[in-house]
Amino acid sequence: MSEPLSTTKKTEGRAQTEPAVVRWTLISIALIFLALFLLLPLAAVFGQAFEKGLSVYLDALKEPDTLSSIKLTLITAAVTVPLNLFFGVTAAWAIAKFSFPGKNLLVTLIDLPFSVSPVISGLIYVLIFGLQGWIGPWLQDHDIRIVFAVPGIILATIFVTFPFVARELIPLMEAQGKEEEEAALVLGATGLQTFFRVTLPNIKWGIIYGVILCNARAMGEFGAVSVVSGHIRGMTNTVPLHVEILYNEYNYTAAFAVASLLAFLALITLMVKTIAEWKVRQQLENN
Amino acid sequence: MNIKNIVTAFAVLALTLSSSVASFAADITLLNVSYDPTRELYTDFNNSFARYWQQKAGQKVTVKQSHGGSGKQARAVIDGLEADVVTLALAYDIDAIAEKGLIKPGWQKELPHNSSPYTSTIVFLVRKGNPKQIKNWDDLIKPGVSVITPNPKTSGGARWNYLAAWGFALHQKGGTEAKAKEFVAKLFKNVPVLDSGARGSTNTFVQRGLGDVLLAWENEAFLAINELGPDKFEVVTPAESILAEPPVTVIDKVADRRGTRKVAEEYLKYLYSDEGQKIAAKHYYRPINAKIPTRLAKIKLYTVDQAFGGWKKAQKTHFADGGTFDQIYSSAK
Numbered sequence: 070m071s072e073p074l075s076t077t078k079k080t081e082g083r084a085q086t087e088p089a090v091v092r093w094t095l096i097s098i099a100l101i102f103l104a105l106f107l108l109l110p111l112a113a114v115f116g117q118a119f120e121k122g123l124s125v126y127l128d129a130l131k132e133p134d135t136l137s138s139i140k141l142t143l144i145t146a147a148v149t150v151p152l153n154l155f156f157g158v159t160a161a162w163a164i165a166k167f168s169f170p171g172k173n174l175l176v177t178l179i180d181l182p183f184s185v186s187p188v189i190s191g192l193i194y195v196l197i198f199g200l201q202g203w204i205g206p207w208l209q210d211h212d213i214r215i216v217f218a219v220p221g222i223i224l225a226t227i228f229v230t231f232p233f234v235a236r237e238l239i240p241l242m243e244a245q246g247k248e249e250e251e252a253a254l255v256l257g258a259t260g261l262q263t264f265f266r267v268t269l270p271n272i273k274w275g276i277i278y279g280v281i282l283c284n285a286r287a288m289g290e291f292g293a294v295s296v297v298s299g300h301i302r303g304m305t306n307t308v309p310l311h312v313e314i315l316y317n318e319y320n321y322t323a324a325f326a327v328a329s330l331l332a333f334l335a336l337i338t339l340m341v342k343t344i345a346e347w348k349v350r351q352q353l354e355n356n
Numbered sequence: 357m358n359i360k361n362i363v364t365a366f367a368v369l370a371l372t373l374s375s376s377v378a379s380f381a382a383d384i385t386l387l388n389v390s391y392d393p394t395r396e397l398y399t400d401f402n403n404s405f406a407r408y409w410q411q412k413a414g415q416k417v418t419v420k421q422s423h424g425g426s427g428k429q430a431r432a433v434i435d436g437l438e439a440d441v442v443t444l445a446l447a448y449d450i451d452a453i454a455e456k457g458l459i460k461p462g463w464q465k466e467l468p469h470n471s472s473p474y475t476s477t478i479v480f481l482v483r484k485g486n487p488k489q490i491k492n493w494d495d496l497i498k499p500g501v502s503v504i505t506p507n508p509k510t511s512g513g514a515r516w517n518y519l520a521a522w523g524f525a526l527h528q529k530g531g532t533e534a535k536a537k538e539f540v541a542k543l544f545k546n547v548p549v550l551d552s553g554a555r556g557s558t559n560t561f562v563q564r565g566l567g568d569v570l571l572a573w574e575n576e577a578f579l580a581i582n583e584l585g586p587d588k589f590e591v592v593t594p595a596e597s598i599l600a601e602p603p604v605t606v607i608d609k610v611a612d613r614r615g616t617r618k619v620a621e622e623y624l625k626y627l628y629s630d631e632g633q634k635i636a637a638k639h640y641y642r643p644i645n646a647k648i649p650t651r652l653a654k655i656k657l658y659t660v661d662q663a664f665g666g667w668k669k670a671q672k673t674h675f676a677d678g679g680t681f682d683q684i685y686s687s688a689k
Binding site for chain 2: 198
């Protein structure tokens, strides 16, 4: 899970009193730990993926079922991320800049998906939309498919990635306070003008940070999606599900080739996240 | 009989009337919801059926596949996964779907041979050279032999493994239920890890290198050898084992609603054709047509009905909460 952005201004100056030995020991432990638990598996993924050469790697990615899983994952992310972006910004704006009854409840609800196991997140949709569920029979009579089809996958993904944007923005916007907005309003700006000219530029990097995390999770989600997918080859398998299938078919090279796409995504996410974090800190310092 | 004739007559009539339309017959897709070890079989079979149906009916048919643990797949169909046909590991799982009204009762009589177009059994996969000299079921309970099998609570294949061992003990001289239970309990003392599915166990054995012997579907064992190299593993066929009859059926509700009944029925019937049987044999299933050659060793097979009085009873006695597996496994800890 993501840690919220550090919103306190960075305290400059050193407060190190420990001897160098202690410092270096601690640093080496952290680095060895990182190498063992993060870099080694990552290297293993790429190592396995390219084990039989570049052409085998590319062939594995060109396989129709793989392409369709990539397409489905992109569609899912393309629907999920904008919706959660809209919701996240709206919710964060309401929570950080206004006070209203039920505000705490809303904050708690936004956090709900973090505290629920992904399997449960998928199962609730099966219980609601499944054939034995509340509105499943009605849906079937009207020939509408939710679970075991793309809509179910998107719903489960939206649920799981719900908190990401809002969770990043709320502390940031609360730290920025509402003075600038109040000044804009006093100077005669409308609500929308205030939002687009004042609020939005201030939270730009926070949004990017939230979106990239949301996107990474949307593309990488396994548990919830697995429950509602139905695992129909070439139709309802997302990339993570397809990796599992390939692995189970002794198709190790292809499994790791497809997995390497997710690893790439993770690396890009990490990069953008670092840039966004740095920019946010800069922005706060400039204020 | 009369009704059947009338229906046939109507069908013929309808076909003639729509023959002009049929030449423009739309492409059709079927969904075959199956269990884990049949992936390769059905990938092959679906292509063959598509060619056959194109020739016979001039219609392009695409069969989509979904694979997973047999019980899990049945559950998904019950919850609305739109399977035109299911081809699962055991009749018990299809009965569960029938109980919800998605399949007409008596489905198992619709097709020959209890609706099982191929059979399989449980064999041993051992490391090359068989270092622990595992030949038969009683070798599995020797001290120091590590046995890999999935969890019977979640895996259909594991239930077959369990019952195969039980049946073997039962058939020994002076074999009683109590002795069989003791035998299976000893066997499970030798199991270091219980995976949730058959493929998981196979990966544990071949990839992670755990265990001396893997209890596996016969076709899974040969597939593992073909995929991973005959220089590493070999199959040991015990003197006797259980006869697994994985049944197939049309999901009536889905096929009727989607208008795919005819193709779905032809699809299953094609499994019984010479071509279908050959494909089953090629993927190390035992064809029910004795004329189709098979590479598999002769083996004395007993059925669940003979040894356990049917799947419902076996399920209740052995795998329900508090059944023999729970008793064995909680006392083993």
